[in-house]
Amino acid sequence: MLRFLVRRSLGAVVILFLLSIVTFLLFFGMPRDPALLICGKTCNPQSLANIHHVLGLDKSIPEQYAIFLHNLFLGSNGFAQGPCPAPCFGYSYHTNDQVWATLMDRLPTTVSLTLGGAFFFLLIGLGTGLMAAWKRGTLIDKSATAGSMVLGSMQIYFLGPLALAVLVYQTHWFSKPAYNEFTANPITWFTGLIIPWLVLSTIFAAQYTRMARSSMIEQLQEEHVRTARAKGMSRRYVFFRYAWRGSLIPIVTIFGIDLGSLLGGAIITEYTFGLPGLGQLAVQSVFFSDLPLLLGVMLFSAAMILLFNIIVDAAYAFIDPRVRLS
């Protein structure tokens, strides 16, 4: 287990390293001058040169990257805005805040959104899927299948504004979604996020329904399940103890992927509901051409995806003892 974790983590670090090079090249190595993006429409050569010097763009690309890496691991005192401790992505061009501090500031929103959304879509998705598999072939099954097909084809940029318009603007049943800190007031935290959670879970639940249904049906046809039934175990016991455990692997796989990519920023959801998370931060930094911030979000998000890939693979060994990690 330990060997597996070490090996996979090293692999993830290598990928992150390559990814940082590619992203860095994409942002800073293009023939087009990033300072021009910052300088804006009222630009003169004087201010351009000034920006170049302040951002260190007058150095060569490998030199800039080396400085970036140095700052990332060792921190730097070279910034005009002040010192920048160890995981240092520099300072935002736009707000002049530390990138790492901004990321950490935005993270709780994204984590709240993800965890709440995950709770609801697992509950709804798996519940419906199991129900459909239990009542296979009945009207319940058919409507669950059809419903998940249609809901799964919905997009957050349609369902989100629709939910906002109906529940907030037209009927005034809910207040506008907002992020309030859990530690300050759990109730406003909950009410502020309930609409985003439900919208997110409506769309994500569909694939869990489909997945749970099809793998449960597959598992129920396995021979060990038939044997268990034949020796007199109840249908319910076999359903939850035998078939359910067998169908966990594909569900855990998808769940890990979803969780990883949501934690890296649920871009469209956060943008739609105006939640100040990592995804919204990414969109804002694109509009302000804030390259250090964008680079920070990119690497953070990729790290989340890789981290959850490793967690999922490690989880296989717990779910299915036959899986050997090596």
Place this chain on the structure above:
Amino acid sequence: MTSPIDVEGGGTSVLVDGTPGPDAKSEAAKLEGRSPGQLMWLRFKRDRTGVISAYVVGFFFLVGLLAPLIAKLYGKNPYTVYADERPELFDSAGVPLQPNGGISSEFWFGLEPGNGYDVFTKLLYGIRTSLMISVAVTIATVVTGILLGVAAGYLGGRSDFLISRVIDFLLAFPAQLFFIASMPVVVSLFVSPRDETPTYVRVVALIAVQWFLGWMSLARILRGTSLSLREREFIEAARVSGATPWRIIRKEILPNVVTPILVQSTYMLPGFVTAEAGLSYLGIGIVEPTPDWGQMFSKASTELVMQNDITYMFFPGISMIIFIVAFNLLGDSVRDAFDPKTAR
């Protein structure tokens, strides 16, 4: 080779489809046997869900293709700002006065709150823009996927290792984030940030970024398929008889990977449509006044629409759901037709 039962099944479906002919003649035709492609087509035609979804999908493509013609017959275009031309139709905030988003015999789908564009033509042209971009992305990714996937699988060795590592690496990219982050960079390759960005540059940039992170899944599948094909006798026979690798790939391998290509691309295209719409929704893809499906959603999520009249929201929303559902069903049917063994 073909069992008699199969032949009979095929025969009836031919008759059902209304190709009458003397029995004796069709009897002779049946015995000739069918190519896998024909068999697939027969199976597909019997799948009612698949055929209906194919018609729906075809309808969307037709609408996109004929958008200028339909708009001409209808007598409007998506660029006229009716808020300026016909201010009597709107209230002071720019919301259509008539109920249900200003739907009338003149404006079939109503008027857009704000600028007052005609929604019907806007939607037609929006579907056109979105589908053109998505088809271009699909073609680009399929070509890349074939080239790299088959090359990796057939050539093996160092090129396989290299391509597989690139695939693994690109799959670790946060795709959506990469799209939004690289759009301005790609755009700035073509135009200076101080100038206005022409629409075609945005289109090219949208295609480029989606292509860059879109080809890996197909390439991976094709790599696996051609890796197993490489060991088969008929490839070996071709190699022994002196065929060049290029000829083997073209004549022996490609015809055998048509199935995964078709199935995979029917799954990929709706994904590209929604991704492109998502980018335009965020304001990073196509921007006004060029009509675009996704950009209609961004208009629909403004407070003006959400507070006053939400009718406008449903036209892009419902049409996209229909399109995506139909395309997904079509994808399932195509897969079933090619591979009847995998039950849903």
